[in-house]
Amino acid sequence: MDRPHYKFWPKRLPHALTPPATSLWDNLEISARRYPHKPAIVFFGRTTSYAELQEQAERLAARLFALGVRKGDRVLLDMQNCPQLVIAHFAILRANAVVVPVNPMNRAEELKHYITDPDAKVAITTGDLAGEIAKADAQLAPADRLAHLIVTQFTDAFDPDAPDTGPIPAAWRDWLLPRHALPPLASGETMAWAVAIDNALPLPPLEVGPEDLAALPYTSGTTGLPKGCMHPHRSLMHNAVAGNVWGNGTPETVTLAVVPMFHITGMVSMMHSSIYTAATLVMMPRWDRDVAGWLISNWKVTSWTNIPTMVIDLLASPSFASFDLSSLVHIGGGGAAMPQAVAQRLYEHYGLNYIEGYGLTETAAPSHSNPPDAPKQQCLGIPFMSCDARVIDPDTLLEVPSGQQGEIIVHGPMVFNGYWKRPEATAAAFIEFEGRRFFRTGDLGRTDEDGYFFITDRLKRMINASGFKVWPAEVEALMFRHPAIQEACVIAAHDAYRGETVKAVVVLRPQFRGQVREEDIIAWCRENMAVYKVPRIVQFAEALPKSGSGKVMWRTLQEAEPRA
Structure with missing residues (x-):
């Protein structure tokens, strides 16, 4: 070839790399031994050292073992970016189990699949999401339900009244600051995070290696429900190490961690890559351009993996002139193409x-x-x-x-x-x-x-909305549960900001025609699916185009959709 x-x-790099023949847990243990006092995570001004990160992960791993988690068991992890996500991720690995990362935007109807398909009996989440997991769990058959739910609050990881927290947007306060009540499980036990990690329980021996399953992230496709992708320790290890080498990562790297870590990019290219080299993760639970600008400026961020819409948004901030991006030496990402004019501006003004x-x-x-x-x-x-x-x-x-x-x-x-x-x-x-x-x-x-x-x-049907992958078959399957919908076909529509957005062409059942409006369908979708999957446009039709075999000809509808 x-x-x-x-x-x-x-020229400094080989074409191929030999990764360590160890587990991903070993990366944290080694970094903590080498750099015990070095900041591993910064979250609203609170710093977690590598020694503290290891200790908390080991305590949670011991708790998981005491709850019955054994080698190869799948444990659900449903969180926005926060220190507890990193602690829980490595705790699951230390318990010789498998991380099942779940998009925190998912609602109860979607969450049922993430409980039953991997046969999960334990889930770890935040207080703002715990109710949705409990709701999903209660709708399952008793044999499929969770046995344990561990719930943390965001303020377990920082003090909102501390003077050095930095900006907290008003829109974040309702879910970030309250201490949410712990919901009961239908057939199991709910435990607070503080109780879970406050223990002197024994740790099990570390039994996993390169070939053992480490993570089961889910991806959707052209048909059916999302499928779990079986990643052993070695596949994630390779890209964590290679990403470091490729991007000149060192222990002095300071990474802005805003790409969600439930997603494979955030999990591997940010979290595992940073832990491997003992870098510092400056974490954001959600995107906010002014928070990002403040964090880059104040923590001297050197590396920022993102999706292009984040960069576009940051550059458009009225406060942009007050931000100092001079510390950045690496910026990049994927999920959508970076507009050439924006990339050119980054290069001309900042040499990036x-x-x-x-x-x-x-x-x-x-x-x-x-x-x-x-x-x-x-x-x-x-x-x-x-x-x-x-x-x-x-x-x-x-x-x-x-x-x-x-x-x-x-x-x-x-x-x-x-x-x-x-x-x-x-x-x-x-x-x-x-x-x-x-x-x-x-x-x-x-x-x-x-x-x-x-x-x-x-080749596959997929909508790319600001880097979020939306699979029409999954959205259609959820929409068919609406009592008024007879048929639905989901396609991409042009969106000036998101690039593409979700459009649903819907045929109503005869008894509902004239009774249900487009906005009613959209509101129902918001209640039953992650917000990025929700159709922004609903168009009613008398019928959908079909082939001779009766299949909906989605491509016909897609090709009829106006382009930019």
Whole structure:
């Protein structure tokens, strides 16, 4: 295979990397031993040292073991970014169990699947979300329910009255500052975070290694409910280490952690990468441009992984002139293309190249990244360290020439093992190519003469709203539960800010026609699904276009939708 991109490869780096043959827990233990007093996390002015992080994670791991968690058990983790998320994540790993990260935007109807599919019996969450988990749990059959729910409050991790908390937006106060009541479980026990970690319980032996399952992040697709992606310690370890090396990470790196850590990018490229090298995570629970500007300025942030809409929003802040971005040495991200004008402004005013990358939940975040010294704008980059990526004809499965469109396929140590309990989906996701197992991304792309990859289209139905991936089949499945909806087809609509937004074309049942309005459907969706999945536009139709076999022709509706 010709590899023209090697001409642009950072000369200081090898093409492939040998990651440590240890568990992800070992990264925290080693960093805490080397740098016990160094800040691991900063959250509203409160600093958690590496020694404190390890101690709290071990105490929670001992509690999990006492609650019956054993090697390979799946534990639900449903939180916004906060120190407790990092503590709980590593506690689950230290208990020899598997992290099931859940998007905190999910509502009860969606959460039921995340309890039953991984057979979770223990969940860890924050007070603002605990009620939704309890509501979902109560609707399950007794045999499927949770046995234990551990609930923390955001203020367990900081003092809102301390003088150095920094700005707390008014819109955050209702969910961030109150101490929410602990909801009862239908067939189990709820425990406060403080009680959970205040123990002298014995720790189990560390029994997991590179091949054991570490995380089960879920991803949706063209059909059915979300599928769990089986990532062993070694796949996440590779990209955590490689991300550090690629981005010149050191123990002095200060990372702005605002990309959600339930998401594979935040989990691997920020959290695990930072813990491996003993960097400092300056954490934000949600996005707010003025909070971000203040944190970068005051904590001298050096590295910021984001989605482009965050950068656009920050640059548009009326307070922007008061922010000091001079400490930043690395800025980049993915999920959506960075507009060229914005990238150019970053470079001209701050000397920062915005480093775009590409990856999926199945590839532990990056499978591609732009070389820091030779990036191209609006480009996926080149195959990441240890990764082989090709562009093939999706029908013949033969590699296509440079410049020609085809499906991107990926092989490397960052690729997941397969889908949890979905052997058919796993088989369909992989092909043998040149004697090796390649993952079919479902994304259409091309390479240029330098070997850089560019995305051109998608084989799979997917809407990209400000970097959030919305899978129409999942939204449709939820919408069909509305009593007035006879049929629904979800497509992408142009949005000036989000890039794409969600639109639903709906056929009402005859008895509801004229009785239910578009805004009624939208309001119901807000009650039953994560807000980023909610259709912003609902269009009623007499019927949906169908093929001769009766399948809804979603592409016909999509192609009729006006483009920018």
